[in-house]
Amino acid sequence: MDITLVEGDITAARVDVVVNAANSSLLGGGGVDGAIHRRGGPAILAECRALRASRYGRGLPTGQAVATTAGDLPARWVVHTVGPVWSATEDRAPLLRDCYANSLAVADELGAATVAFPLISAGIYGWPVDDAVRQALAVLRAATPATVTEARLVLFGADTYATAERVHATG
Numbered sequence: 001m002d003i004t005l006v007e008g009d010i011t012a013a014r015v016d017v018v019v020n021a022a023n024s025s026l027l028g029g030g031g032v033d034g035a036i037h038r039r040g041g042p043a044i045l046a047e048c049r050a051l052r053a054s055r056y057g058r059g060l061p062t063g064q065a066v067a068t069t070a071g072d073l074p075a076r077w078v079v080h081t082v083g084p085v086w087s088a089t090e091d092r093a094p095l096l097r098d099c100y101a102n103s104l105a106v107a108d109e110l111g112a113a114t115v116a117f118p119l120i121s122a123g124i125y126g127w128p129v130d131d132a133v134r135q136a137l138a139v140l141r142a143a144t145p146a147t148v149t150e151a152r153l154v155l156f157g158a159d160t161y162a163t164a165e166r167v168h169a170t171g
Contacts, residue, residue, distance in 0.1 A: 002150045003140050005168055006116075007161035010154040011039040014074045016112035017067075019103045021120045022080040024059030026052055026066075031123040032156075036078060040071035044078055063098030065106045077110055079103045083121030086128065093135055096121055100139035108145040116152045119160065129160055133167040 010018055010032060021032040026048040028037035037044055047068035052059070060066060065081040081099040084092040099120045107115045117136065121127035133153070140151050155161040 001140070001143060001145060001148055003137070004150065004152050005161065005164050006152050006154050007156075007158060008154055009035070009156070010116055010118050011035050011073060013116035013152065013154055015114040015116045015150075015152065016076045017103075017107040017110065017115040018070060018073055018075040018078050019065075019107075019115060019117045019120075020078050020080045021083055021099075021118045021123070022060065024062070024082045026056065026060055026080055032118040036073065040073045040078065043069050043071035048080070063095040063102060065099065065102040067106050067110060075116070077107075077112065079106045079110075079115075081120065083125055083127070086121065086126035093131075096127065096132070096135045097139045100136055101143070104139070104143055104145055104148060104151070108147050111147050113147060114150045114152070115148055116154050119153065119155055119164070122160070129163045130167055133164045134171060137168060137171060 020036045023029045062082045067077045067079050070078050081103045084095040119132050122132040155164050
């Protein structure tokens with residue numbers, strides 16, 4: 001699987017799957033989650049509401065992943081995953097890695113060839129960017145999916161992209 005770093009807006013990614021750094025409610029929020037819901041339109045929210053009414057009444061657990069339509073996005077599906085909130089006193093890195101691994105597994109089950117990931121938990125959830133990149137790359141480099149041939153890490157902003165490039169080059 002090829003791994004590429006891209007600076008830009010994940011809602012514009014022309015891929016089979018866009019991964020959403022969702023909150024557990026699945027009903028939209030800020031950051032990447034809000035942007036995906038806004039640009040993707042009401043079809044995404046409708047499917048998220050149906051998921052809440054059926055399988056995820058208490059919300060999507062941290063580290064898990066589930067797919068919906070991509071609505072008006074230039075993708076086929078959105079895979080929603082809930083990242084952990086950063087903690088300086090508790091190692092939550094396994095949960096962050098689960099987000100990438102489980103999202104990739106769902107994309108593979110869908111038969112997707114291309115997947116765009118945001119930098120999960122590095123926004124409002126406070127995960128340090130350099131470590132968030134390390135965690136993402138560790139999972140993506142070790143993965144051997146059946147159908148996914150390209151994983152893009154879509155980074156918002158020049159500073160985040162520069163940090164990701166530095167981590168990618170040294171790791």
